Amino acid sequence: MSSTASTITALAASLRDGSSSPRELLAQTLAHIDATNTRTHAYLRTTRELAERQADAAARTLRANPESAPPMCGIPVALKDVLCVDGVETTASSRVLGGFTPPYTGTAVQRLFDAGAVCVGKTNCDEFAMGSSNENSAFGPVGNPWDVERVPGGSSGGSAASVAAGDVPCALGSDTGGSIRQPASLCGVVGFKPTYGRVSRYGLIAFASSLDQIGPFARSVEDAAIVYSTIAGHDPRDSTSDPRAVDDPLLRLRDGVAGMRLGVPKEYFGMGIDPGVREAVEAALRVLEGLGATLHHVSLPSTEVGLSTYYIIAPAECSSNLARYDGVRFGLRVEHPALIDMYLRTRDQGFGPEVKRRVMLGTYALSSGYYDAYYRKAQKVRTLIADEFTRVFADVDALVSPTSPTAAFPMGDRDDPISMYMCDVVTLPVNLAGLPGISVPCGFAGGLPVGLQVIAPRFEDSRVFRVAHAYEQATEWHRARSPLAEAAA
Amino acid sequence: MTQTAETPAIAALERYEAVIGLEVHAQLLTVSKMFCGCSAAYTDAAPNDNTCPVCLGLPGVLPVINRQAIEYTVRTALALECEIPEFTKFDRKNYFYPDLPKGYQISQYDTPLSRNGRIEFPVGGETVRCGITRVHLEEDTGTMHHAGDVLQSATQSFVDFNRSGVPLMEIVGEPDLRTAEHAREYLVRLRQLLMYIGVNDGNLEKGSFRCDANISLRSREAAELGTKVEVKNMNSFRAVHRALESEIERQAAVLDSGAVIQQETRGWVETRGRTVSQRSKEYAHDYRYFPEPDLPPLRLDSAFVERVRASLPELPPARARRFVDQYGLNAYDASVLTSTREDADTYEELVRLGVAAKLAANWLMGDVAALANEHRLGLRDSGLGIAGLSRLLGLLDSARINGPTAKELLTELYVRGGDPEAIVLERGLGQVSDETELEALVDAAIAANPVAATDFRGGKQQALGQLMRHVKEATGGRADMPLVNRLLRERLSR
Numbered sequence: 001m002s003s004t005a006s007t008i009t010a011l012a013a014s015l016r017d018g019s020s021s022p023r024e025l026l027a028q029t030l031a032h033i034d035a036t037n038t039r040t041h042a043y044l045r046t047t048r049e050l051a052e053r054q055a056d057a058a059a060r061t062l063r064a065n066p067e068s069a070p071p072m073c074g075i076p077v078a079l080k081d082v083l084c085v086d087g088v089e090t091t092a093s094s095r096v097l098g099g100f101t102p103p104y105t106g107t108a109v110q111r112l113f114d115a116g117a118v119c120v121g122k123t124n125c126d127e128f129a130m131g132s133s134n135e136n137s138a139f140g141p142v143g144n145p146w147d148v149e150r151v152p153g154g155s156s157g158g159s160a161a162s163v164a165a166g167d168v169p170c171a172l173g174s175d176t177g178g179s180i181r182q183p184a185s186l187c188g189v190v191g192f193k194p195t196y197g198r199v200s201r202y203g204l205i206a207f208a209s210s211l212d213q214i215g216p217f218a219r220s221v222e223d224a225a226i227v228y229s230t231i232a233g234h235d236p237r238d239s240t241s242d243p244r245a246v247d248d249p250l251l252r253l254r255d256g257v258a259g260m261r262l263g264v265p266k267e268y269f270g271m272g273i274d275p276g277v278r279e280a281v282e283a284a285l286r287v288l289e290g291l292g293a294t295l296h297h298v299s300l301p302s303t304e305v306g307l308s309t310y311y312i313i314a315p316a317e318c319s320s321n322l323a324r325y326d327g328v329r330f331g332l333r334v335e336h337p338a339l340i341d342m343y344l345r346t347r348d349q350g351f352g353p354e355v356k357r358r359v360m361l362g363t364y365a366l367s368s369g370y371y372d373a374y375y376r377k378a379q380k381v382r383t384l385i386a387d388e389f390t391r392v393f394a395d396v397d398a399l400v401s402p403t404s405p406t407a408a409f410p411m412g413d414r415d416d417p418i419s420m421y422m423c424d425v426v427t428l429p430v431n432l433a434g435l436p437g438i439s440v441p442c443g444f445a446g447g448l449p450v451g452l453q454v455i456a457p458r459f460e461d462s463r464v465f466r467v468a469h470a471y472e473q474a475t476e477w478h479r480a481r482s483p484l485a486e487a488a489a
Numbered sequence: 490m491t492q493t494a495e496t497p498a499i500a501a502l503e504r505y506e507a508v509i510g511l512e513v514h515a516q517l518l519t520v521s522k523m524f525c526g527c528s529a530a531y532t533d534a535a536p537n538d539n540t541c542p543v544c545l546g547l548p549g550v551l552p553v554i555n556r557q558a559i560e561y562t563v564r565t566a567l568a569l570e571c572e573i574p575e576f577t578k579f580d581r582k583n584y585f586y587p588d589l590p591k592g593y594q595i596s597q598y599d600t601p602l603s604r605n606g607r608i609e610f611p612v613g614g615e616t617v618r619c620g621i622t623r624v625h626l627e628e629d630t631g632t633m634h635h636a637g638d639v640l641q642s643a644t645q646s647f648v649d650f651n652r653s654g655v656p657l658m659e660i661v662g663e664p665d666l667r668t669a670e671h672a673r674e675y676l677v678r679l680r681q682l683l684m685y686i687g688v689n690d691g692n693l694e695k696g697s698f699r700c701d702a703n704i705s706l707r708s709r710e711a712a713e714l715g716t717k718v719e720v721k722n723m724n725s726f727r728a729v730h731r732a733l734e735s736e737i738e739r740q741a742a743v744l745d746s747g748a749v750i751q752q753e754t755r756g757w758v759e760t761r762g763r764t765v766s767q768r769s770k771e772y773a774h775d776y777r778y779f780p781e782p783d784l785p786p787l788r789l790d791s792a793f794v795e796r797v798r799a800s801l802p803e804l805p806p807a808r809a810r811r812f813v814d815q816y817g818l819n820a821y822d823a824s825v826l827t828s829t830r831e832d833a834d835t836y837e838e839l840v841r842l843g844v845a846a847k848l849a850a851n852w853l854m855g856d857v858a859a860l861a862n863e864h865r866l867g868l869r870d871s872g873l874g875i876a877g878l879s880r881l882l883g884l885l886d887s888a889r890i891n892g893p894t895a896k897e898l899l900t901e902l903y904v905r906g907g908d909p910e911a912i913v914l915e916r917g918l919g920q921v922s923d924e925t926e927l928e929a930l931v932d933a934a935i936a937a938n939p940v941a942a943t944d945f946r947g948g949k950q951q952a953l954g955q956l957m958r959h960v961k962e963a964t965g966g967r968a969d970m971p972l973v974n975r976l977l978r979e980r981l982s983r
Contacts, residue, residue: 084549097548104542106549205548209782238551239784317782320581323592324546328648343585366583366777375779 008075008169008223015074016066022055022074022118029076029120029168035488036165040143042158043167044081046121047088051076058116071226073116078162078171081122082129082205083109083214088119092205093137094127096350097331106203107238108172108214108231115230120168123158127352128322129174129207131155132182132423133414136354141411144187145482146448150408153183153423156217160187163217166485170218170227174204176211177310178403178427181439184217185403185451188441188480190468191217192224195458196434197242199228200235206321208314209240211431220478221440221469225249228461242459249462257470258292263396267303268426268453273405276445281402284442284452287474288400288467298392298399302385306429307421309385312365312378313432318355319362325350357417386433393457398467401426403439403451426453436461440468441477449480498669498734501741505706508714509672509733510622510664513679514657515689516629516697517561522654523628524552524595531651532695544654546590551783554579558626558656559602561688563789563797565658566603566624568686568804573794577602578786579626583777587648588631596659598778601625602789608662609806610678617671620663629655658688664703664714669733673726676700678805685805685830693724700729705750706740715740716750720764722757732757736764808833816846825854835868835875842879845886852882856896860903872906873899881909889913891920893966922969924976927960930968931976934959945981953977 006014014020030046037043058074079085082092084102091097105113113119126136134142134157142157144150145165152161156173160183163171173180175193184191192215199214206212216227232246264285269278289295327333327346334345351359365374392399404423414420430437435458439451452471456463472478481489519529525543528534543550566573580598606621631650660679666672680698683689691698700723705715720736723729735757740750755764780786803811805827812823812833827833832853839849853868857878861867868875878899885895890913898909898918913919921927934956935942944952953974960973 082549084547090548092548100548102542102547102549104547104550201549202551203549206783237553239553240551240782316779320583320593320777320779323583323585324548324590326585326587326592328587329545329590330547339587363777366779368775368777371777371779 006169007220008071008226011075011169012071015062022058025074025076026051026055026118032488033167036167036484039148039484040145040161040165041140042123042142042161042165043121044124044139045089047119050088051118051120054118058118061116070115072112072230075117076120076168077112077117078121078123078159078168079109079119080125080156080159080173082125082174083172084203085109092128093125093139095138095332096325100331107200107235109203111231123162123171125158126155127355129155129176129179130354130358132420135411136352138352144408145484146188150410153186155179157183159217160184160189163189163219164482166488170216170223172214173217174212174214176207176314177431178424180215181427181437181453182404182423184439186408188449188482189217189219190221190224190440192228192438193436194228194232195436195461197240198232198461200238200241202235202237208317209321210317211314221465221472222253225253225465247462249465252462252466253469255466256291257288257467260293261296261396262288262293263296263298263392263399265298265300265399265401267300268401272422273402274445277402277406277450280443280445280450281452284471285400288471291470291474296396298396300388300392302388303429305381306385306432307425309378309381310428310432311421312374313382315358315362316365316375319359322359382432385429389433389435398463399455401453403427403453407445407448407450430455434458436464438464438468440472443477496734498737501737505741506709507667507737508664508705509666510703511662511672511675512701513660514699515683517558517656517658517688518690519555519557519561519656521555523555523558523656524654529655531655534651536649537651539651545650552595554784555656560797562602562624562626562658563794564686564801565683565688566606567798567801568682569606569608569621569624571603571606571621571624573603573789575788576600576786579781579784580778581781584774588633590650590653594627595781596627597625608678610674612671612674619665619675622661622663624658624660627657627659629657669730672702672733673730676726676729681805681828686801702733704733704736706744716752718750719754720757721754728757728759732764735762802830818850822850826850831867831869838875839879842876844879844882848882848886856899864904872904873902877902877906884909884913888922888969889919891969894918918967920969921964921967922972927968927973927976930960930963931980935980942981
């Protein structure tokens with residue numbers, strides 16, 4: 001069986017019934033990447049040697065314990081280039097980290113490796129995960145497998161595109177304001193952002209610490225749940241990771257939505273939503289109704305200030321998180337005899353325009369005399385937004401909405417920052433409140449994929465999967481293959 | 490201690506009042522660093538060996554709070570009578586410097602671990618009381634080594650991150666100090682306290698206990714404070730004293746001339762004996778403090794605080810007072826004997842082993858202190874040990890040996906150890922206190938020194954010394970000298 005167009009569950013079965021092996025799967029995957037990457041540029045580098053070692057180890061595990069081996073054993077995965085892997089160059093798509101090779105592997109990635117996953121490469125993304133189109137990568141943009149002239153979304157555009165192009169059944173991304181869900185929506189795959197604190201951030205190159213969360217891309221909700229349950233759980237190395245036990249999302253995955261109360265936030269259907277997207281999402285709501293859920297109109301009035309709140313808090317944290325890229329210890333250094341000039345030149349040549357913009361925004365927001373007006377006020381609004389979700393969730397079990405107001409747009413189409421920031425208007429409140437959210441394919445607008453977002457209260461990650469799975473299984477959208485995947489298969 | 494010589498600073502303080510507040514940075518004696526598992530004892534490692542991705546600030550790493558460091562800071566705060574709020578959090582202090590790997594220091598800004606404490610200590614005859622604004626916790630930086638003099642003119646600079654992330658406690662004092670002498674005594678007492686409670690090793694030269702001062706002058710009539718200057722680079726008590734005296738003198742001269750004091754940071758230059766401007770106010774950093782998003786806020790419940798309080802040892806001032814009450818010592822002796830926790834423990838152990846309180850005090854402060862200093866070896870770790878000294882002093886107290894013999898034995902056995910009683914028996918060092926035997930020796934001394942005997946009878950008291958030496962030598966130094974003294978007087982008065 002080819003890794004192309006297949007799911008983790010199907011591949012896991014083929015690895016156990018002898019119809020495939022981790023090495024075969026790896027070879028097919030790398031050949032597939034060779035065929036697609038010239039069009040998508042989803043990969044910054046493949047990791048053949050590491051993958052071969054891991055595939056051989058997985059093969060031994062599968063031979064010894066075919067039944068008890070984890071479902072991820074022998075499964076190829078791609079990792080967004082903000083995730084540190086011992087001995088593998090990790091750049092966050094930034095020149096400032098050119099040549100940086102971490103001496104350690106992050107927790108979430110290590111958990112995947114411990115479960116036998118095979119790392120095939122590091123995927124392209126917006127520089128330091130800042131962007132919604134993957135056009136901010138220092139190493140060039142990523143083409144959307146549905147139309148390579150269009151963006152795949154961002155910032156985890158490479159991971160989304162790789163899954164959509166049929167390279168790998170799953171990949172990891174990171175989501176700070178929508179960076180998993182929005183590209184999943186634009187590429188027609190499943191993308192899940194866990195509850196803040198569910199997946200360790202140790203080893204994730206930080207953009208905005210209080211918002212960042214690692215999560216999976218996959219071709220089915222069940223696969224996303226499998227990857228999530230592999231990487232989730234408390235990590236003593238991350239003090240913001242939650243110590244409570246993770247409930248297995250697969251246990252109640254098939255319980256359906258009959259009797260569930262689903263909220264439809266009216267604000268999430270405004271804000272420049274494309275008519276085709278609206279149509280697809282409204283059809284999806286009717287499907288959920290048909291499955292026995294009841295729909296309830298709800299209001300999240302603070303949504304309109306979410307964007308400005310986010311664009312104070314995230315840049316503030318980023319301005320501090322990115323201070324370590326100073327040319328002293330690793331990555332790029334532009335030499336100059338004077339220390340201050342070494343700093344200035346390194347950071348000027350090392351960072352791209354969007355990163356500089358956010359570092360400056362954040363530095364300003366935290367500056368003496370402006371802190372109260374910006375950062376402190378933004379934190380208060382953030383609390384209001386979280387409280388608003390809590391109130392709404394007293395009445396409904398989950399929220400359903402579009403993931404992105406539009407489908408994939410042409411590269412170069414959004415050249416002003418504000419219109420680009422609008423891409424995340426219905427995903428970033430979820431990060432501000434620390435909630436779990438998923439994007440699941442729900443149709444097409446103008447031939448391009450549209451995603452349905454499902455949001456649940458904190459730590460109700462399993463409920464997100466359950467609603468998304470019920471919807472997915474009632475429709476055929478997730479079986480649709482991108483033209484690039486079809487061509488390469 | 491009183492100042493004998495009238496320095497220019499002292500003279501200036503007749504016209505102006507100095508207002509001094511000290512900030513102390515003390516490294517904590519924890520096993521590991523503040524936010525990672527590397528050793529907090531960094532000085533013996535080769536450069537950059539005592540590091541890990543966390544204290545090197547590599548991309549993607551996260552800090553984890555060292556619980557022992559929290560406990561040590563609370564311990565200090567309680568010893569300084571601070572309040573411990575239930576809520577505390579860490580903040581980021583943002584600035585660029587090559588020894589600061591993350592580009593920010595994890596510190597505490599508006600919610601320190603503790604506030605509103607105090608410390609009292611005597612200076613001269615008066616008791617000085619200094620408020621403690623706050624005690625908070627942060628991480629130390631790495632260290633820089635320049636090929637050349639300073640960073641600005643160095644041809645090459647090297648950074649060593651072995652110290653990066655070592656727990657650092659900042660103790661901010663209120664501006665309650667008025668003289669350089671106050672400042673020095675404050676530091677002496679604070680250092681003593683930190684060492685007493687086992688949180689810091691008090692090494693100023695190696696920088697595990699560091700001090701910055703804020704100092705301003707105002708005319709004796711003024712109510713409002715003058716412009717303050719921050720003084721850095723003082724790495725001994727003497728340097729603090731000299732730097733502040735010099736700064737008082739400098740500021741007084743500026744004010745005398747009618748000029749104004751510039752708000753700035755000045756560094757003490759030992760070799761030049763004066764402070765030198767380092768950074769003026771316009772170049773002051775905006776540290777852009779904000780809550781550390783990688784660390785959730787801490788809630789210190791009262792049970793934890795009370796457990797730490799219960800674990801505090803008796804602190805030096807209280808212990809000294811008890812030594813006066815319990816052992817009948819004078820205040821000076823009690824203060825000397827409680828100056829370190831080890832000394833005070835040694836004293837009390839000696840007394841528990843049966844040595845008379847005053848005798849133990851005299852010997853510890855005299856001959857034992859001298860030997861400990863000479864050999865750089867405390868009694869506790871010496872060959873003789875506390876038990877050995879108690880046996881030796883027991884022989885003296887029961888008059889089985891005399892004072893000079895005890896002293897000789899102490900010197901001989903201090904390092905190599907041995908059983909004093911066995912040596913006394915073996916060498917026949919036992920005191921000669923048999924009256925009949927001594928009377929014969931006294932008679933012999935008088936017969937051998939007729940002039941001295943006549944002189945004494947004629948009222949010359951000093952003449953007795955020659956006669957006593959004679960008896961002492963005749964017994965090989967073992968005679969019970971107070972008894973010899975009595976016998977000689979009796980004999981000569983007949």
